[in-house]
Amino acid sequence: MRRFVAGRLAQAAIVVFLVTTVTFVLVHLAPGDPFATALARPGITEALRQQQREAFGLDRPLGEQYLRWIGNAARGELGWSISFNRPVRDVIADALPRTLLLVGLSLALSFALGIVVAVLQTERPGGRRDRWLGRILLLLYSVPDFWLALVVLLIFAYWLPIFPPSGIVDPVRHDYMSFSGRLLDRLSHLVLPVTTLTLLATAAISRHQRSALMEVMPSDWMRTAIAKGMSHRRAVRRHALRNALLPAITLAGLYLPALAAGALFVEKVYSWPGMGLLAANAIVTRDYHLVTAAVLISSIAVALGALLADVAVAAADPRIRVS
Numbered sequence: 001m002r003r004f005v006a007g008r009l010a011q012a013a014i015v016v017f018l019v020t021t022v023t024f025v026l027v028h029l030a031p032g033d034p035f036a037t038a039l040a041r042p043g044i045t046e047a048l049r050q051q052q053r054e055a056f057g058l059d060r061p062l063g064e065q066y067l068r069w070i071g072n073a074a075r076g077e078l079g080w081s082i083s084f085n086r087p088v089r090d091v092i093a094d095a096l097p098r099t100l101l102l103v104g105l106s107l108a109l110s111f112a113l114g115i116v117v118a119v120l121q122t123e124r125p126g127g128r129r130d131r132w133l134g135r136i137l138l139l140l141y142s143v144p145d146f147w148l149a150l151v152v153l154l155i156f157a158y159w160l161p162i163f164p165p166s167g168i169v170d171p172v173r174h175d176y177m178s179f180s181g182r183l184l185d186r187l188s189h190l191v192l193p194v195t196t197l198t199l200l201a202t203a204a205i206s207r208h209q210r211s212a213l214m215e216v217m218p219s220d221w222m223r224t225a226i227a228k229g230m231s232h233r234r235a236v237r238r239h240a241l242r243n244a245l246l247p248a249i250t251l252a253g254l255y256l257p258a259l260a261a262g263a264l265f266v267e268k269v270y271s272w273p274g275m276g277l278l279a280a281n282a283i284v285t286r287d288y289h290l291v292t293a294a295v296l297i298s299s300i301a302v303a304l305g306a307l308l309a310d311v312a313v314a315a316a317d318p319r320i321r322v323s
Contacts, residue, residue, distance in 0.1 A: 008310060012303030016296065023295040024069065027288050028062055034082040034286045056080070058288075069292070078296075079289030083282065088293045091278065096297065098168060099263055099274035105190065106197035111252060113198065114205030119241060121206070122213040123233045133206075140203035149196045149269040156192060163191045166271035193270045197263065205251055212244035219243075249312045 034056075035049050053059045057068065072079065078088040117137070121130040140148070157165035164170065169185050177185060216222065217240060225235045264276035271277065275294060282290040 008307045016299045019299040078293040083285040083287045095278045109198045110201035114202045117206040118209035137203045146265040212247040
């Protein structure tokens with residue numbers, strides 16, 4: 001197991017290095033720079049712009065900039081955010097917990113709901129309930145992230161103004177509320193983005209889980225359980241589900257970074273101040289160090305998610321042997 005984990009960690013480190021390197025090169029080769037818009041006001045001379053570029057080392061050759069960034073990143077220094085005028089590390093430290101809260105809640109709800117829906121479909125495969133749930137899931141699976149977010153926002157924040165449309169708290173009243181009021185305020189702002197991400201992930205999870213359940217249904221032990229008098233519904237819930245959870249374990253590791261990536265559009269629509277909104281705004285402002293750091297965090301999440309999924313599957317399935 002130790003060699004297996006060490007090998008996966010080495011592969012993850014190579015992937016993170018390559019993704020970060022490509023991102024660093026591409027954002028620096030793109031037209032413009034962070035000062036093209038930040039210093040585009042009247043009265044700002046080209047000499048002043050050049051002075052700022054020199055101060056941040058943007059006048060250096062690309063290779064030198066990259067080596068300097070790698071050296072700083074190895075020490076935990078991710079650079080300076082020009083758009084926030086703060087260290088990138090501090091900016092990410094503020095945004096990352098908000099995205100983890102959003103994605104964590106969505107992941108837990110989507111897996112619980114996805115497994116329940118898959119079981120309901122498999123209890124009567126080919127029946128009316130199975131067909132209608134399949135159509136709804138296919139519709140949710142097909143729609144783009146931002147489109148579903150906009151529809152949910154339009155319905156539940158404007159047509160039926162039940163939930164707040166944006167932000168993480170009420171910017172005016174939150175500080176003056178009681179503890180329970182602040183808690184309800186934060187939860188109400190979570191409802192729409194969490195619902196959107198949960199619906200998107202549930203569609204894919206339930207389809208994978210249904211396929212896994214259908215694969216174990218013809219097994220000898222399932223036929224034996226039903227032949228002994230156990231109802232089909234109980235056999236699915238008591239026996240088939242346990243033996244069809246390996247795909248869910250794999251998806252749990254892979255969907256954490258996938259939801260984090262999908263959160264970029266959802267956070268942008270709902271103005272949720274997390275990593276997704278941070279990365280989107282950083283791309284617009286050409287905040288080089290912030291964009292590179294956001295990609296670095298995302299690539300680490302993908303690599304760790306895949307590693308945890310492999311380890312969990314190996315631990316859960318005795319047929320898999322690792323060394």
